[in-house]
Amino acid sequence: MATLEEALLRLEKSQFRAKFRLSEKDKEYVREKGRLEIKRHAEEFIASRLAPAHIPNDGKQTPMRGHPVFVAQHACACCCRKCLEKWYKVPKDTELTKIQQEKIVNLIMFWIEKQFSGS
Numbered sequence: 001m002a003t004l005e006e007a008l009l010r011l012e013k014s015q016f017r018a019k020f021r022l023s024e025k026d027k028e029y030v031r032e033k034g035r036l037e038i039k040r041h042a043e044e045f046i047a048s049r050l051a052p053a054h055i056p057n058d059g060k061q062t063p064m065r066g067h068p069v070f071v072a073q074h075a076c077a078c079c080c081r082k083c084l085e086k087w088y089k090v091p092k093d094t095e096l097t098k099i100q101q102e103k104i105v106n107l108i109m110f111w112i113e114k115q116f117s118g119s
């Protein structure tokens with residue numbers, strides 16, 4: 001996988017990916033829960049919905065809204081194994097390693113943090 005900066009630069013060039021934003025409600029949720037708690041949610045979502053080798057509903061496991069991490073997953077192309085393969089060359093049908101999961105969580109948290117700066 002690419003570095004965070006490389007990944008974000010590529011994502012910003014995608015019209016589809018670049019249009020995702022955290023809503024005020026999402027930001028309020030992040031402030032309320034705190035970054036550590038949100039990171040814990042991200043770890044859980046990635047471990048349960050993205051990491052397994054076989055995901056019956058792959059492509060549909062990440063709602064478009066309802067949690068800041070879901071929004072970030074779409075913005076970062078970490079929403080499903082098809083997108084992970086297309087964007088980051090992570091092969092499907094293999095379990096994600098702990099390190100891969102960590103990188104995804106870090107990217108998601110980095111993107112969420114960026115939503116609080118500027119715009």
Ligand SMILES: [Zn+2]
Pocket residue numbers: 059077078079080081082083084
């Ligand atoms: Zn996807």
